Amino acid sequence: MDTMMALRAHTRGGPEQLVYEQAPRPEPAEGEALIAVHATGITLTELDWDESWTTSDGKDRTPVIPAHEPSGTVVAVGAGVSDLAIGDEVYGLVDFDRDGAAAEFTTVPASALAAKPRTVSHAEAAALPLAALTAWQALVDHAGLRAGETVLVHGAAGGVGVYATQLAAALGARVIGTGRPRHAEIVRQLGADRFIDLTAEQFDEVLSGVDVVLDAVGGDALRRSFAVLKPGGRLISVAATPDQALAEAHQVRAAYFIVRPDRTELTRLAEMVDSGRLRPVVGRTVPLAEGRSAYVGTGKPSKPGKIVLIVRPDGTDQA
Numbered sequence: 001m002d003t004m005m006a007l008r009a010h011t012r013g014g015p016e017q018l019v020y021e022q023a024p025r026p027e028p029a030e031g032e033a034l035i036a037v038h039a040t041g042i043t044l045t046e047l048d049w050d051e052s053w054t055t056s057d058g059k060d061r062t063p064v065i066p067a068h069e070p071s072g073t074v075v076a077v078g079a080g081v082s083d084l085a086i087g088d089e090v091y092g093l094v095d096f097d098r099d100g101a102a103a104e105f106t107t108v109p110a111s112a113l114a115a116k117p118r119t120v121s122h123a124e125a126a127a128l129p130l131a132a133l134t135a136w137q138a139l140v141d142h143a144g145l146r147a148g149e150t151v152l153v154h155g156a157a158g159g160v161g162v163y164a165t166q167l168a169a170a171l172g173a174r175v176i177g178t179g180r181p182r183h184a185e186i187v188r189q190l191g192a193d194r195f196i197d198l199t200a201e202q203f204d205e206v207l208s209g210v211d212v213v214l215d216a217v218g219g220d221a222l223r224r225s226f227a228v229l230k231p232g233g234r235l236i237s238v239a240a241t242p243d244q245a246l247a248e249a250h251q252v253r254a255a256y257f258i259v260r261p262d263r264t265e266l267t268r269l270a271e272m273v274d275s276g277r278l279r280p281v282v283g284r285t286v287p288l289a290e291g292r293s294a295y296v297g298t299g300k301p302s303k304p305g306k307i308v309l310i311v312r313p314d315g316t317d318q319a
């Protein structure tokens, strides 16, 4: 059996369960591609989720491989895959109820992969899939954002926020971002017209007539957001389910959704990167062999941007 190096957990738990070890190299099933992984984004909270440990029908699937946002090179395709070829550079989002990409190789449904943006590294491409798709789906698919509208992004320097801020601006909206004082500069650089420092201003005391709120914070920020929307406005939260009674009282539409892999949208995002309208934001890179440390907080305020595991440093992509 062919093997590969991977970061795996044999028992459900936190980062302490992750070991860097030899594992079987997967084979692509029908409709899948086998990717030589160059880099993959991680989600700090993924080890807390049931779906990270079970199959889609709820069965234990340990040992598991985390990190579901690969960027890499196609090295084989399964039956029925005609739109990807060996050597294609791709990036994508893998569902969390199957093995991820903290490994030398991973298999991914072809429909969850798109051509990687050409103008950035694999590490930068791997910082995009989950957070940028979430921001795109919130603004475009769920809020139906139109040019000229005003968008309030809660947590504008966070994982989702850095892309929501850029995408809303690129789509022609006026963008207001909220965050902590240390976030002011990056949020403005990403295209926000206004920054609200949550320690200095109450956003619901200074804003009104907003068309769209994208909430990546939840709690109080979500609850207080209804009051700043104009009637007919849209509140999309990716952090918590909005209260429908409040939505009705304020005559707005409010929704929560879970991001899904989508090749067409990944292609659109890659085009925006290549045309300079969207910038991947990498907070920190960590070699795969030290992957466990990526899931452990540093104890310091985190730098905006994704934590990315480096599997094959650029230029050494031999399968």
Ligand SMILES: NC(=O)c1ccc[n+]([C@@H]2O[C@H](COP(=O)([O-])OP(=O)(O)OC[C@H]3O[C@@H](n4cnc5c(N)ncnc54)[C@H](OP(=O)(O)O)[C@@H]3O)[C@@H](O)[C@H]2O)c1
Pocket: 045, 130, 131, 134, 154, 155, 156, 157, 158, 159, 160, 161, 178, 179, 180, 198, 216, 217, 221, 237, 238, 239, 257, 258, 259, 301, 302
């Ligand atoms: N539904 C989905 O499909 C989906 C997809 C992706 C993410 N999510 C969820 O969305 C949420 C955000 O994810 P993320 O990756 O963007 O998290 P994140 O990187 O932690 O971003 C949240 C940001 O908001 C800031 N913040 C905290 N409290 C705030 C407040 N009251 N007002 C304004 N900003 C505040 C945080 O600053 P500090 O770091 O300094 O606290 C951080 O910069 C999480 O709950 C995540 O699980 C859901």
